[in-house]
Amino acid sequence: MAGKRQSSSGSSSSFVREENQKIRYSYGNFAVVRSVKKGANIGMKFYxxxxxxxxxxxxxxxxxQSNPMEDLQYHVLEKETRISELEYEQQCKEDxxxxxxxxxxxxxxxxxxxxxxxxxxxxxxxxxxRNExxxxxxxxxSWIFFVVVLIYVKF
Structure with a gap:
C-alpha cells in the first residue's frame, strides 16, 4: 500500500498513503480524522x-477499522489530530x-x-x-475696620 494512489468514493480528491500510514491527499496536506456527528453514519470515522x-x-x-494495524494507526492519527487541536487552542489562549x-x-x-x-x-x-x-x-x-471707622467718624 505504500506509495499507492487511492481514490475516494464520492470525492474528486486523490490520496497517497505514506510509510507511516498517514493519509496525504492531492493538496499535499495530511488528512485529519473526524467523526460523523449526525445522520445514519453517526459515530463513524473518516479522513x-x-x-x-x-x-x-x-x-x-x-x-x-477492520484491520487492527489500521485501527492502531487511526488512533495515533486521532491523537495527533487532538494534539494539533490542543496546540492551536493553547496558541489562541497565549495570544x-x-x-x-x-x-x-x-x-x-x-x-x-x-x-x-x-x-x-x-x-x-x-x-x-486656604484662599477661602x-x-x-x-x-x-474689613468689617471690623469699617465699624471702627464708623464709630470714630460718629464721635
Whole structure:
C-alpha cells in the first residue's frame, strides 16, 4: 500500500498513503480524522481536510477499522489530530493572554494618570481652601475696620 494512489468514493480528491500510514491527499496536506456527528453514519470515522469547513475541499475517505494495524494507526492519527487541536487552542489562549496583558498595562497607566490628577485636584482644593480662609479673614477684618471707622467718624 505504500506509495499507492487511492481514490475516494464520492470525492474528486486523490490520496497517497505514506510509510507511516498517514493519509496525504492531492493538496499535499495530511488528512485529519473526524467523526460523523449526525445522520445514519453517526459515530463513524473518516479522513477529512484539516481546513474544512473554511475551504471548499471535498476530500473524504472512510476510515477502515477492520484491520487492527489500521485501527492502531487511526488512533495515533486521532491523537495527533487532538494534539494539533490542543496546540492551536493553547496558541489562541497565549495570544489572548498577551492581548489582555497589554490591555491591563494600558489600564494601569490610565489608573496612575487618574491618581496623579486626583492628587493635583486635592492640592488645588487645599490651596482654594486656604484662599477661602484668607478671604474670610480679610472680610472679617474689613468689617471690623469699617465699624471702627464708623464709630470714630460718629464721635
Amino acid at each position: 477529512g481536510c484539516p481546513l474544512w469547513p473554511d475551504t471548499q475541499c471535498e476530500m473524504f475517505r472512510w476510515v477502515n 489572548k493572554i498577551k492581548r489582555l496583558q497589554l490591555k491591563k498595562d494600558n489600564l494601569e497607566e490610565n489608573v496612575q494618570e487618574m491618581k496623579n490628577e486626583v492628587y493635583a485636584m486635592q492640592e488645588e482644593m487645599m490651596n482654594c481652601s 480662609k484668607n478671604l474670610s479673614m480679610a472680610l472679617v477684618f
